[in-house]
Amino acid sequence: MNAPARHVVVLGGTGFVGRSLVRRLLDDGRRVTVLSRGPGPDPAAYRAKRALLTRDASLLEGDVHDVDFLRAVLDDADAVVNLVGILNEKGDSGEGFEQVFTELTRSLLTAMHDNHVRRLLQMSALNAGLGDSHYLQARGHAEREVRASRLNWTIFQPSVIAGPGDGLFCRFDRLLKRAPVLPVGRAEARFQPVWIGDVVEAFARAIDDPASVHQTYPLVGPEVLTLAGIIRLTARARGRHRLVLALPEALGKLQADVGELLPGKPISRDNWRSLQLDSISREDGLARLGIEATAVAERVEEILTAS
Numbered sequence: 001m002n003a004p005a006r007h008v009v010v011l012g013g014t015g016f017v018g019r020s021l022v023r024r025l026l027d028d029g030r031r032v033t034v035l036s037r038g039p040g041p042d043p044a045a046y047r048a049k050r051a052l053l054t055r056d057a058s059l060l061e062g063d064v065h066d067v068d069f070l071r072a073v074l075d076d077a078d079a080v081v082n083l084v085g086i087l088n089e090k091g092d093s094g095e096g097f098e099q100v101f102t103e104l105t106r107s108l109l110t111a112m113h114d115n116h117v118r119r120l121l122q123m124s125a126l127n128a129g130l131g132d133s134h135y136l137q138a139r140g141h142a143e144r145e146v147r148a149s150r151l152n153w154t155i156f157q158p159s160v161i162a163g164p165g166d167g168l169f170c171r172f173d174r175l176l177k178r179a180p181v182l183p184v185g186r187a188e189a190r191f192q193p194v195w196i197g198d199v200v201e202a203f204a205r206a207i208d209d210p211a212s213v214h215q216t217y218p219l220v221g222p223e224v225l226t227l228a229g230i231i232r233l234t235a236r237a238r239g240r241h242r243l244v245l246a247l248p249e250a251l252g253k254l255q256a257d258v259g260e261l262l263p264g265k266p267i268s269r270d271n272w273r274s275l276q277l278d279s280i281s282r283e284d285g286l287a288r289l290g291i292e293a294t295a296v297a298e299r300v301e302e303i304l305t306a307s
């Protein structure tokens, strides 16, 4: 890594993390191209998502799973950021996760290799490769592909990411709006929510930093919060009086079995399997990058202003 990355290609850049990171990369004086699958079956949702992405980035729509498409668009890239991710797959076989994490990463590595693009920032997750959830297993397989490559890779493993428009506090806020009582499986599962600004800072610092090459950074916040605690903080920030009902193991599992069959899978069997592991880390990857982790619990009202 001799020169700073001037042109950065971001996969999954239209999402929650992507739109903040893209803005930051542009502010740092880089050219940014976001790759996206385009509208798909829900054009309205895509339009809404695209409206949140700064117009200063180039947006290229195409089949991000296709190695030829990737080869063509990585032509003059200096670095690639892979933020593609899903929390649920169709069915419960693990194939969907393998496709989105392992196979897409493999195609990306091939395209980068063929174009002599050497710098990759790969988003992963805490507990990748651990436990028996298909999501975490596929995450682990993707990490293994990246580590086996000859690229200058850096892997980031966040706990849940918190910030305006997130899928954590904002999601629970939407549920609590309607439900006076919220039954929750694995209510005692522990997380260390990490602030979106810190995640973006980590990527921004690492991209040109040779010391971050071949490193894996767990990204966690300073507070360990249970799932029930996160929901209670959400209710309190809105002044809502809600009952969080911690379900015993068997009922929590049953809730996931039922959720698996509902449209949009509000909770799935695989989510349940992931929840068996606490999403916490003793190692502080932010500190290793010189970033002091932001406390999230005191920022919940700010987070909810966007929802």
Ligand SMILES: NC(=O)c1ccc[n+]([C@@H]2O[C@H](COP(=O)([O-])OP(=O)(O)OC[C@H]3O[C@@H](n4cnc5c(N)ncnc54)[C@H](OP(=O)(O)O)[C@@H]3O)[C@@H](O)[C@H]2O)c1
Pocket: 011, 012, 013, 014, 015, 016, 017, 018, 035, 036, 037, 038, 064, 082, 083, 084, 085, 086, 100, 123, 124, 125, 126, 158, 159, 160, 161, 162, 167
């Ligand atoms: N948010 C968190 O708490 C958290 C925690 C740990 C890890 N992560 C990981 O961090 C990354 C970014 O998270 P995020 O919260 O920004 O996610 P997000 O908002 O869901 O964005 C992910 C992006 O991935 C693309 N994508 C989704 N399904 C795809 C598919 N089947 N094939 C190809 N591309 C697909 C989408 O882009 P297009 O629709 O434009 O194609 C989407 O905008 C993900 O890998 C996520 O798993 C997030």
